[in-house]
Amino acid sequence: MSEATLTAPAPTTAEIARAYREAKARRAKRSAILKHIFLILCSFIMVYPLIWMLASSFKPDNQIFGDLGLWPREFDWQNYWQGWNAMPVSFTTFFWNSTVVTVLSVIGNVISCSFAAYAFARLEFTGKTIWFALMMMTLMIPYHVVLIPQYLLFLNLGWVDSYLPLIVPRFLAGDAFFIFLMIQFFRQLPRELDEAAMIDGCSPFKIYWAIIMPLSLPAMATAAIFSFIWTWEDFLGPLVYLNDMKDYTVPLALRSFISQDGVSQYGPMFAMSILSILPIVLFFVVFQRLIIRGIAMSGLK
């Protein structure tokens, strides 16, 4: 026993507890700061190309690659005006084309895939397991493998050079990923709900429409968001099936800025690229609310 402990009053239990609490709070704060620095750094690395593109869209062509600074010396909106009308066809047409293809694809995907998923999750039919296995197998085949047979099919149907090859398959539950996503979601809805609805006089379609569908908004919203993004930024599909520039979707039009022989117009391309991202961001912001609301709505018991 040293003299110090004899002379100094022993700390009370409350003081020890407070000191411990404060030390713990300090540690938590320190680790929180480190965590945030790390995460901010990582997100900056990831967002950097986007920021660079945004900054470049305000710069004249000679500054984009010549200037080291990120921040434009002056904000020049010229690229936007120029870009919009750079092609023989204006970007108004391209955006409209993209909108038509994307909106119809999203509607088609959500409706047809949820139908197929409902059948797999809830209905009984012959060969269900075989159909399911076949459906899952299509998940494993890369798009590029079926591209040529599909092209020939649509060529024979006389659909090439129209939007039909881009839209019609979406209404035929062609995307196994969305079907699988929805099956998994439907399966976790209690079957007793279906049975209660059955006793309440619902047909299988009415059960889907009045019970399953409203309860599956999160899955539907997820499918809609992915479907929107994938269709909006799809390059290969339109490239294969669309030949006439007035039918081009936005990604195809963006490609046209890069010229094979002469000088590419990078400034206008970046400007249009920035504009092409906006619908995706807007769509995501609107629909992710449904996902959150859906999560809040679960809690059946």
Place this chain on the structure above:
Amino acid sequence: MASVTLSDVRKAYGQVNVIHGINLEVQSGEFLVLVGPSGCGKSTLLRMIAGLEEITDGTIAIGDRIVNDLPASQRNLSMVFQSYALYPHMSVRKNLAFGLVNLRMPRAEIDRRVAEAARILRIEELMDRKPRQLSGGQKQRVAIGRAIVREPQLFLFDEPLSNLDAELRVQMRVELANLYNRLGTTMIYVTHDQVEAMTMATRIVVLNKGHIEQVGTPYELYNFPANLFVATFIGSPKMNMLRARAGSGRAEIEGLGSLPLPAGVSADGPVSIGVRPEQVALDGTGDLTVEGVVSLVEYLGSEVFLHVRLGSGETILVQAPGQSQHRMHDPITLGLRSAQAHYFDAEGLRLGPGAPPDVRIGFGDMGGKAARRGGLMTKM
């Protein structure tokens, strides 16, 4: 109100038989409880009556109509599920009205019925809430409300109270019984809780492994169990079973002595003698006196359960009054009365007389009537 008739109803999942040919007559206006251990097929049977499960063989008739191929919605019945199965995205009002809207009933009639159900079940102030904003008991009320608005001829309940806590369960049990007395509709109720079965039923069907073991009023099942299974299943705590060998009017219980067989019971060979805990005499009087030692005392307030180890090494359960002063390791002398015991043969079937007709009555109003109209025992 409607009667329900099951004839040779079977159910098999692939090669596995779960219901082995059940014959059962549910009378109009009866509160019939299906009870049995888990996996006995009681829920399957109910779901077959509801039309949620296909029947493999046999016929089910509701009233005079054979409903084998009729979809659930056209059988004019309502069902209350264990998990309530309220539609989570609809308000209470919409939950109640949903079935009626599907029937294309006029708006005014729907409103009247929904309001009536809300009044009966005292859920008027909850009408605009969503199910997730309700407590367990309130959800249960809404689920019952959804069943009664349809004014069906038959109510089906699939363990409706098993998700509630003990206190609420007792309360809802009383409310359900009152609802039954008020509506008088035929009800079929599945439970594994024998207190629910005993308190609410007009008649109880005891199921075991897809067979009916016995059908009868609660009184009949308790006092005249048809076989060993029913004898040990009904009654809590369980009936004591003693192995014995019968011959020349007496039963020799292994290591304890012999008990004279009462009039009407004649047996030769191995028998089982069942004695309920409350029928063991604590004062040692009776036809057979046995010595034992108290090995455990369970104090419940109104009564005390004594586990008594007998000289033969077996332990039997004895019910004593709440004030009794027995302690562990106390020696005790018990008396068995031959007339109060139950006797079962080697196959486990009851020996001696069954229930006389005058005890085949329930305690409820409808029960009395239904049973007096000839609620006879239906055996496999």
